[in-house]
Structure formats: structure tokens, C-alpha cells
Amino acid sequence: MHARASSPSSFAPLLASIGLLALWELAARLLGITGLPPAYDALRELPAILGDAEALLNIAASLRRMLTGFILALLLAVPVGLCMGRSERLAAAFNPLLMIIYPVPKAALMPIIMLWLGIGDASKTIVITLGVSLPVVYHSYQGARAVEEKLIWSAAAMGMGRAARLWRVVLPAALPQVFVGIRTGLVLALITMVTSEMIARQTGVGSILFNALDMAQYTTVYAMIVIVGLLGFVLDVLIEKLRYSLVQWAEPTHEIAVGTS
């Protein structure tokens, strides 16, 4: 079998998107049902949505919550994962807990957390943080565990303290793995963002999506799906770019995402 180096050519995904849109257009024309408007109609709706101040505010609110939750999760999860990777005891203490939290649908905690914190930003941000943390902890742990012992011994021999070793030796060495977690975490952040807004419909992309569905504005539904899809793709490309500029010495890993919404 052949394993080819992945070349990040930018026009293949573009072609794929155009192909998908063409397929959608064709299916809509052939089926002719109101539940599936043609791709052209949905795309024509895009400028109207993106030019509307209220819609933009909603999208901005979604992104703000997502980024807050995402950054909080990174600040929390990366150190925990790295410490777990360097201490057998910490790993033994926290692995069972993580294993039990792993299959819990984080976005489904929304109704319960809403009881405590209301339907505002706090609940949604917490749910997003929870969703992102798990894969980041897992991959940071795996990355820190695999760091060459000799590197750490050398650093210790040169008089580096424990914290400095973690920050200046373990973190850079584990960074490629950490990025695998970050990339998975980003997808999860988007999923929990949309789902939490669908459950507590107040502001945000998810609430526009479901309100449009309820009001039978089908082209808006599809236009919003395109926007969310674009958001996912663009953020993924940005993370990939950041990864490339930080850890270009490492092989790009397309690991199977370990983590769930």
C-alpha cells in the first residue's frame, strides 16, 4: 500500500466543496421538495445574513463563548495532561475518572447546568470547556508520557527545576501531540457550541438555526448550516497553520480523534 505525504494543496478542498454544492443543487432540482431548497437559493441568502447586524451579533456571541471555553480548557487541560504524563501516581489517580467522564454527552449536561447558572453565557461556556478539556488532557498526557527521559535528565542535571522542566522541556517535546488534542478539541468546541445553543435557545448560531427551522424558513436553515460548516473549516485551517508554524519539525499526524461531544 502507499502512504503519500499529505500536501496541503488548497484547491482540492475548494473543488470538493464545489462538487458538494453541485450535488446538492442537482438533488434539490431532481427531488423538488420544499425541505431541500437548491444550493443556489441558500447561498443567495448568505449576504443577507452576513449583512444583518443581529445575525452578526449572534455569530459573534457564539464565537466569543466558544473561544472563551476553548482557551479556559487549554489553560486547564494542558498542564493537567502534562503533569499526568510525567507522574505515574497522578496518571493512576485521574485516568479512571477521565474514563468515566469520557462517554458522558457533555452537551447533554446543559439542562442541568442551566438549573444552576441560568441560560446565559456561563452555562454554555462551562459546557464547551468540559467538552474541549477531555481530548486535550488525553493527548497532552500521551505526549508528555512519550518524552525522551534523557532530555529531562539533562535538563535536571543542568539545574532546571521541576516547573521549568515541565514548561521548557516537556511542553515543547509534547507539543505535536498536544496539537492533535487541540484540533480535536476545536471540533468538539464547535459541536458543543451549536448544541448548547440549540438546547438553550437564546442567542447564537444554534438558536438561529432551530428558530429558522420552526418558522419554516428553509433557505435560512441551509444558509446557516453553510456558515457553521465554513466556520469549522476555517478554524481547522487556522489551527493547522498554527501547528505548522510551531512544530514544523514534527510529522503531521492525522490521528484518530479521541474525544467526544
Add this chain to the structure above:
Amino acid sequence: MRAGRTCLPVLGALPLACLLALWQSVAAAGLAPAALLPAPAAVFARLLEQVHNPVFLAHAATTLLRLFAGFGIALLIGLTLGLAAASNRWAEALIRPLWRVLAPVPKIALYPALVLLLGFEHASKIALVVADAVFPILLATYQGTAAVEPKLVWAARAAGAGRHRALLTVVLPAALPMILTGARVALIISAIVVFLAEMLSSTDGLGHLLVYASRSFQTVDMFVPLITISIIGLLLNAGFNGLRKRLLAGFPEEG
């Protein structure tokens, strides 16, 4: 070091026990009203009670049906596309950009469209599970297959096996460890996605039970379906690990 090793499992139980104790004591001390945070003992008692309730079991069965239908279809599609992408240049050129575009899209956003196309019944939920579960399987199959030692394939071809036969009898078994890892991740994703889909719009299933309970502020009944789906996820994970051990007897253990 050796003495430290034997107490590691005990160490693992510690945070869990602390969490449960904290939850119980917060509830028992009356720091949070029972309507907001029921005691864990109450939740688990209710869970045990519901396990004998035929209505609850029917909801759970609906959820499981959707879960397995979606996972099965995703497995079929993921394996086929993954094998195709790894063994055929043209298929790869077609599939890779598609998955590059579609994988980071939060599939749950497609759910309204799926409801419009397939209705509120099983089909839309199963379709969402397929959309979410197919990518880990596809990626694992592709990578597992691409990493198979080419000499194995050459040997099989030299011994007279055809292209397809070599694919099925040599490549697929050699890629099995990776494929099973992907499938296990997909299985847990399926459990979560089916629950979320049922929460968003449905009249049955465990996810519906949670939303139904939250509308009438039955906090205990909100925890029960959530814990049930998590236990289902844990059991599926454990079952899959068992299956993996049997299928992969002789393969090196996963790190």
C-alpha cells in the same frame, strides 16, 4: 516503587470517591436544594427502580436501536471508503478532499436539514449518527491500510492471490488493530450523538426523557437518562475492548 505500584488502583478510586462524597455531602448539608442538586443516593436509587420499568426500558431500547443502526451503517461506509482510498489513486483523490472539508464541520448543525429531509422519526437520528461516526472509521481504515507492510501484499500477490483477494485476506487483517481503534471511538461518538439528537427533537428515547424531565423540573429524572447513556457508553467500550482482545490475540498491545 513496587509497593507504590500495588496501590495504584486504590489511587484511581480516590478522586471518584471524593467526587461522590462531595456531591453527597453538599446535597445532605442542604447547601443546594434537592430540586437543584439531588443526592447521588437518590439518583442511583431511581436508576435501579427505572431498570425494572418497562416504559423506561422501551425508551432505552429505541435509543439502542438507533445507535446500532447508525453505527452499523457508518462501519460499512467507513470501511468501504477507507479501503477504496488506500488502494486506489482515483478514489483517494476524490475522498481525501471531501473528508478534509467535511470532517471539521460540526455534524450536529446538519440535524435541522436531516429533520427536514427525513422527518422526526428514526431516519434523521440514524443519519446524524452515521454522519458523525463515519469519519473516525474512514480515517482509521485509510491509515491502517496505508501502513500495511507492502512486502506482505507482494508476497500474497506472488503466491497467486488476486488484487481483491489480497486486499481482503492480507491487508484488512493487518490493518485490523487500527480499524478497531477507530471503530471504538466511533461507537462512543454514536452513543453521544444519538442522545443529543433525541434531546433536540424527539418523542422517545433516553434523550427525550432528559428533556421531558427538565420541562417539569424533575431533577432526579434528568440525571437518570444521562447516567444510563454514560453507562451504555462505558459498557460498549468495555465490550469492544473484549472483542478486540479476542480478535487481536497475538498482536502487540496498544500503547
